[in-house]
C-alpha cells in the first residue's frame with residue numbers, strides 16, 4: 148500500500164506531497180504540530196492532543212485551518228488510506244503562504260498537512276525491556292516551550308548530541324541546574340525513597356499528553372507523585388529514571404551521562420507504570 152499524505156484539502160501520494168516555498172512554516176517555523184499515537188486503530192489521548200493543538204494555535208494567534216469535527220474525520224481517513232493500525236499521526240499547521248515578511252500576513256489561510264506512519268509494537272516492547280541511555284545538555288530553548296511549535300532547532304541539536312554519544316535521548320537542563328525535559332519526551336525519576344517525581348507543567352516544558360494521561364492513571368491507582376523540578380544530581384542518583392511521549396509511551400532509562408541507574412535494568416516501578424499505560428492504550 149503506497150503512502151498518502153493530506154495537504155490542504157487533498158489526499159496526495161506521499162512522495163509528491165509538498166507545500167509552497169513561501170509557506171511560513173518553511174520560512175519562519177511559524178507553525179505548530181501534534182504527534183498522536185495510534186494503537187489497535189484507536190487514537191490515544193485524542194482529546195488532549197486536539198485541545199493542545201488549539202491552545203498552541205491560540206497562543207500564536209493562528210487561525211484554525213478547519214473545525215475540530217472535520218479534522219477528526221481527516222485523521223481517520225489518513226489512517227485508513229495508509230492502512231495504519233499501530234503507529235503515529237503527524238499533523239502540522241502553519242500561518243500559511245504569503246510573501247516573506249515578518250508581521251502576520253493579512254489574508255493568508257492557515258496551511259495543514261497530515262501524514263501517518265506505522266510503528267512496530269514489538270520493537271517498542273524490546274526497547275522497553277532493555278532500557279535506554281540519556282545524556283544531559285543545557286536547555287537553550289525559548290521561553291514558551293509549552294507551545295508545540297515546529298521551531299525545534301535546539302531540540303534537534305540536543306538529540307544529535309545524544310545520538311553522537313550513543314544515547315537515545317538528551318534531557319535538557321535549565322540555568323539553575325534542574326532538568327526541564329527531553330528533546331521530544333518528558334522526564335521522570337523515582338528517588339531512593341521510592342517517590343515519583345516529574346517537573347510541574349509551566350512555560351519551561353511541553354505539557355505532554357502521555358505525561359498527563361499517566362498522571363491520571365497514577366491518581367486512579369493511588370500512586371503518589373511530586374510535581375516539582377529535580378536537579379541533575381537527583382537524576383544521577385535516582386533509583387529509577389524513565390521518559391514519556393507519544394512515540395515512546397513509558398520508556399525506562401538505565402543510564403544517564405554514562406552512570407548506571409539502579410542495577411542497569413529497567414526498575415520495577417517504571418515497568419509497572421509501563422504496564423499500566425499499555426493496558427490503558429490497549430483497552
Ligand code: PDD
Pocket residue numbers: 182328329330331332333352353354355356357358391392393394
Ligand atoms: N514530542 N516534550 C517535548 C519537547 C516534546 O516534543 C514531546 C512530544 C513531549 C511529549 O509529549 P507527548 O506525550 O504529548 O507526546 C515532551 C513528539 C512525540 C515529537 O516531537 O515527535
